[in-house]
Amino acid sequence: MKTYRGSLFAKLASIVGVAIFAITPALAQKPGATVHGHVTNPAGMSFTTGEVKFTTDQSVAYKDAKFATVVPIDGEGNYKATGVAPGNYYVYFVQGTTVADRLELKVKGEDTDLTLDDDMSRAEYIKQMTPEQQKALEEYKKKNAAVSSANEVIAKLNGTLKTVRADLAAAAPNKDDVSKDVAMMKEAVGAKPDEGLLWLTYGDTLLAQGRHLADADKKASKSPSSDDAVSQTYGEAVDAYKKAVALDSAAAKPNVAGLAADYNQLGNALTAQGKTDEAIPAFDNAAKADPTKAGIYYKNAAAVLYNAGQMDAALDAANKAIVADPNQADAYFIKGQALVTKSAVDPKTNKLTAPPGCVEAYDKFLALAPNDPKVPQVKAVLASLGETIDTNYKAPKKH
Template sequence: MLKRTLTAAVAMLAIVFTAPVKAQGPAPASVHGHVNDAAGAVLAGVQVKFTTDKTSEAKDRKFPISVDTDSNGDYKASVPPGDYLIVVFKGTVQADYQTVTLKAGDDKTINFDMTREEYMKSLTPEQRQQIEDFKKKNAAASSANAVIGKLNATLKQVRADLAAAAPTKGDVSSDITQMKQAVDAKPDTGLLWVTYGDTLLAQGDHLAAADKAAGKPSLTDEEVVKEYTDSAAAYKKAIELDSAASKPNTAEIAAANNQMGTALARSGKIDDATAAFEGAAKADPTKAGMYYKNEAVVAFNSNQNDAALAAADKAIAADPNGPDPYWIKGQVLIAKSTFDQKTQKLTAPPGCVEAYQKFLELAPNDPKAPGVKEVLTSLGEKIDTKFKAGKK
């Protein structure tokens, strides 16, 4: 039994000592770095390839290890120790190369900076000139982008200021200064001129409100008139720029015409304002109803009744569901009523009652509705808020 036990122990030892031992290879080297072109721009998505074959022709050379640069132009690779030729490929074109000896466990940074003097000297004079031209264009583009970024920030702030000031007709003089600087910085942009016009218009309203509170007619205030006049000029500049564009934005042109009409009307230039509203309707027929309504309001408030009636009719034709043009039409026509001495009754001209009834149908809760009802009652008409106009 002892003999068998010893024999088994020897056998076990034999198994332990004859088991194969796995060989350990040298630790790989870590390589990382950055790649940029001769103009200093990062090269993203290019290949960084490794080979120990330095003797073969370039077209025959094999690259067993290849990694891509990321969006920042950075790369990293793990490679066995050895003497390497590292080549940067842009597609099939070899853009740059370096040779390096990597030892086990190395952690090396190998950048491919193609702006280095050694690389630049390897280029032809024509290639170096192309790079210089590119740098100039890139610098100009970067400068322009910086300006645009600043202008966009200014526009955002000014629009917020205008919205905040609108309910109380607050002072926006600081915004005028900002927008004047903006149009001076980039005078070929219609949008900037429109916003500049908006600030001038808002400041004119601010000053006019102060005149009203003081019992002073705003049209006798030279400062008020100047703000409105300068505002109209800014809108006109925007219209000229947008109209000359290769693809004019008709909606923006129409909106600028509409704003210009408002500024002109508030400076007392009613005929010019009418022309601006007509231009807005022509530029954007989809919103013609609104623009003709504005024209009718300006004419009516200026006691130009015939012009107001004509504009109201155009507004109604463009948008039959807008209530205000019907009210203006009714007001103009009621003034043309005749009084019969025998019957002691007022007779309104054709279209007056229909306009008033349609206004009540569309806006029964409008503050002007009670006055309209009184007029209809005085004419002996039954008030019908479900009035439907007959066929013409």
């Protein structure tokens, strides 16, 4: 079996060309042999376009030959020709107007099924290439190896993210130990330190682990604030979220949802550290980054301020949440709670009187969240204010 280089590969592009050429349909089944095979280019990759042409005109150049059979190379580098009559053939492997290779094939009368593979990465073929072509091929193979390696890393990281997210969801209700996931994400950010999503998820594992350690302290009647392991874990979570913010902010095309999540989680981690004054700006930045979810982020800020006993600031944040999203039930609860602290006794009636907007906020909360665990508490407050409570609240319909 001989090979033919001809005028192939003036440029390396013809080795790994990606142009899409018209495909000639395979001939209908007829008497003769079936010839099939796989075509591999000099870089060791499958040809995914092109044609295989059979001719018995061995005494003329390719451009003058008449082809008895022409079949396409499919997307996986395979071809199949049927009804190939007995004879001595030149089999050309062509991309567009470029002849990539030529092999010889003898079909005998008794042949019914023949395999003719064309592996252009063979040493004999490479030696026929010019020094320039060989150099370009080696550079391409190195670059392709780097891309393949990067793709393998990304595939592994995507698998890690999927596993960790599932673990965090399962651990959250009982604040279970997630130290295994912390280790996995530490390795992930080490493998690709320029990806904000990885730092965000790393922060999430640290925050969850910090909550697990703090919960264990509480169960043991210890103060989490005096536990160095808790402080260190929360601190590392804050650092991870700050890294995510820096990377996502600097991205050429910032992902607003991702950046908002970075800021929101940074706020949660700072809250866990007891740094309320630093947490609130983080929630505000989350709302600015993604206004479509501003109601959630302002509500989170309101909850932090409410839990910290900063009622005026909590009321302000709750009002921002309500403006951004009128269906934030907890924002109405916090607003009602913040306002009820300003209630006063009417000297004329000797009854407790709530400031304007308080009762309305509670009513709205009951309308939006009739099954919330805080409902009995709200109803008790309304009763103390002498308000009639509507007992017909139903959960709003889902759209």
